[in-house]
Amino acid sequence: MSALEVTDLTVRFAGLTALDAVGFTVRPGSIHAVIGPNGAGKSTCFNVLSGVYRATSGSVRFGGADLTRMPPHRIAALGVARTFQNIALSRFQSVEDNVMLGRHRLTRAGFVGAGLRLPFARREDTRHRARVRDIARFVGVSEYLDAPVGMLSYGVQKRVELARALAMEPKLLLLDEPVAGMNGGERRAMAEVIVAARADLDISILLVEHDMGMVMRLADEVTVLDFGRRIAAGTPTEVQRDPEVIRAYLGVQAADAADAADSAGAAAGSESETA
Numbered sequence: 001m002s003a004l005e006v007t008d009l010t011v012r013f014a015g016l017t018a019l020d021a022v023g024f025t026v027r028p029g030s031i032h033a034v035i036g037p038n039g040a041g042k043s044t045c046f047n048v049l050s051g052v053y054r055a056t057s058g059s060v061r062f063g064g065a066d067l068t069r070m071p072p073h074r075i076a077a078l079g080v081a082r083t084f085q086n087i088a089l090s091r092f093q094s095v096e097d098n099v100m101l102g103r104h105r106l107t108r109a110g111f112v113g114a115g116l117r118l119p120f121a122r123r124e125d126t127r128h129r130a131r132v133r134d135i136a137r138f139v140g141v142s143e144y145l146d147a148p149v150g151m152l153s154y155g156v157q158k159r160v161e162l163a164r165a166l167a168m169e170p171k172l173l174l175l176d177e178p179v180a181g182m183n184g185g186e187r188r189a190m191a192e193v194i195v196a197a198r199a200d201l202d203i204s205i206l207l208v209e210h211d212m213g214m215v216m217r218l219a220d221e222v223t224v225l226d227f228g229r230r231i232a233a234g235t236p237t238e239v240q241r242d243p244e245v246i247r248a249y250l251g252v253q254a255a256d257a258a259d260a261a262d263s264a265g266a267a268a269g270s271e272s273e274t275a
């Protein structure tokens, strides 16, 4: 199994430094979380790792390969799969067909062979569909295989997206806010699948997540970003206690809480005035 090594990664957008010499290592078989307040640079980091954005400087290495300037399809071919913050599935296609799209890089028959339904292509299709059913069972969406994705609840769609990424048989899985917008039950179900994927499928996972409880429960190691800089790194317990993290991360929540308290106070005040 390979480590993902991010070294001195810098990304600038017209005068704004979104990532400033950020470094971290995702150890083989581990779950590594990247956290930080809004605008910290988490999505930018993710987009560089999956080839969507170009790094201004620094490097990203996975095993022996230098991913820094590779296009997304070549990064995927090295066994790096990703999910998106907003669901990126084909709403009118069935769950099975959506998950099959993840098998694309493993398919050898090609368009022509598959289109002509040559015996080799048929056998390959049967083999891939059997694997898709296994993966659907693994993430708990078997019962929806024939349903169009658009008909399903948000939580199930997020699991289908994970199934599609797993269908690529990745070595490294990049999860962009996997539980965003989910209710408590959906969050727990997703957390169980993520833990099982790491344990049963021998993959490393890098996750960007806002839900601190989820990060604390799932991650082996955490990298904390703020204004594009790495301000802390360590185990969840270590970063939770780090004064810089408390200031940067919880400071935001404290400010939010203060704002909320102010507006609640103002609302109560205006009510009492009218009463």
Ligand SMILES: Nc1ncnc2c1ncn2[C@@H]1O[C@H](COP(=O)(O)OP(=O)(O)OP(=O)(O)O)[C@@H](O)[C@H]1O
Binding pocket: 013, 016, 017, 018, 036, 037, 038, 039, 040, 041, 042, 043, 044, 045
């Ligand atoms: N394509 C872009 N062009 C210009 N600026 C960008 C671009 N993408 C991100 N940025 C800027 O880079 C900074 C980091 O943004 P990024 O989306 O990576 O943060 P984030 O930590 O993912 O935030 P959030 O938690 O809100 O998703 C922000 O100031 C953002 O406005």
